[in-house]
Amino acid sequence: MIREIKVARYIDGRIPIEQYEKLIDEHTQLVSVDLVGWLTGYVEDLRTISIIAHEKGAIVLSDIFHAAGVFPIDLRGLGIDIAVCGSYKWLLAPSGAAFLCIKKELLDTVLTNCWTGWLGVGDSVIERRVRGETRLFERPLPLLDSQPASSASRYEWGSWAGPTVVGLAESLRFFQKINMESSWRRIQSLTSTLINELVEKNFKIFSPIEKDRMSGIVSLSTRNSYDVAEKLLRSRVVVSARPGILRISVDFYNNEEDIEKITCKLAEMKEAII
Structure with missing residues (x-):
């Protein structure tokens, strides 16, 4: 019981x-x-x-x-x-x-x-x-x-x-x-790049930035998460919106161009996010 x-x-x-x-x-x-x-x-x-x-x-x-x-x-x-x-x-x-x-x-x-x-x-x-x-x-x-x-x-x-x-x-x-170790290293590299780019642009990261606690998920604290997610979707960028959070998932099939695209799109909408 x-x-x-x-x-x-x-x-x-x-x-x-x-x-x-x-x-x-x-x-x-x-x-x-x-x-x-x-x-x-x-x-x-x-x-x-x-x-x-x-x-x-x-x-x-x-x-x-x-x-x-x-x-x-x-x-x-x-x-x-x-x-x-x-x-x-x-x-x-x-x-x-x-x-x-x-x-x-x-x-x-x-x-x-x-x-x-x-x-x-x-x-x-x-x-x-x-x-x-x-x-x-x-x-x-x-x-x-x-x-x-x-x-x-x-x-x-x-x-x-x-x-x-x-x-x-x-x-x-x-x-x-597949080689899971190699796949994981790629996810870590792309995730680290995404976090570094977002931090440089003064976004508030809600996810861990320590390498041993990092996964493939990067979450941002946002004011209008659902509006931002819908705008990103119209640009063919898929993220998950949660109350006050914008969750970005990075997998092995993503590449550096994907990271650049989402950081640029987020920078364009920065006023609506922060």
Whole structure:
């Protein structure tokens, strides 16, 4: 039973480690934290947060939505217990699918001992397919006397959105083929260039400027974010508007010309932004 939810607050676009130390105690069961902040692009120190949480007996769950596809991720090295991620955004796959990674030793604990649908039972279609079986429905599914699957497939719901799953599979194959370290260095270089150009033009950066906390997201503090985003779109520059924030995403397929174009367009609209 959930007795209390504590929320860490942003301070200048980031959450200081001291807040986690203050909020996590011996009563904490679960610590949920994004690896990369969706609004600022701040890369959390998940390794330190995991140590703090585990010392108090808590499980760490991380949403890696804005990290997967951006830079290499070592889930074991980060020390987290559960990772979740959607299919679109930086993985460049269709919307509508997601994946979950959970430590096997947690499958039968109080917080995670459950299953959700007909694909989550033991000897399900998923498990049969993994074993290489082709006659998936040759024997009845054990639905009347079911037990949860012994793997993370126990969290599968009902039938998949086929086209989305196919798209996600192709996306993952693509990212397995490319050099993620090289892709990440390119994103870092372009992001640094963008930040330097905007700082030089006296824009207020809401994202981190420290290299070890930087991702592919650069956010500006703005007065009229939605108006600015709509004007940029008319110039074929796509950004995301949030209340008081203009969020720019830089990926490996962008180039120096893209950075120059958006900085010039923003400079033209500077009076409406600052």
